Amino acid sequence: MWTPAREAPQGVDVYFSCTHHPDERATRFRHELLVTQDEPAEEQAQRLAAQILADDPRKTAEVCDD
Structure with missing residues (x-):
């Protein structure tokens, strides 16, 4: 059975979050790495x-809306 070749990814999405105070809701970010x-x-x-x-x-990441 023939299966098509899998397309290689162009980039990897890295997600991270940041808070300044323990009781503050974290801001989530997405950064694409090629x-x-x-x-x-x-x-x-x-x-x-x-x-x-x-x-x-x-500075270069996108803020993720939850």
Whole structure:
């Protein structure tokens, strides 16, 4: 039986939340990180971690409405 090739993802959605006070409702964020089939997964993971840690990801993330 023939099955179509699975399409590779263009990016990975990373969700995170932030609160400033324990009794405050958390603000949820979504940040898309681009991925490629041409680069080894380990190198991509290191690059993605460095990208997130290099600056406050809230600056470029999308606020998620719940």
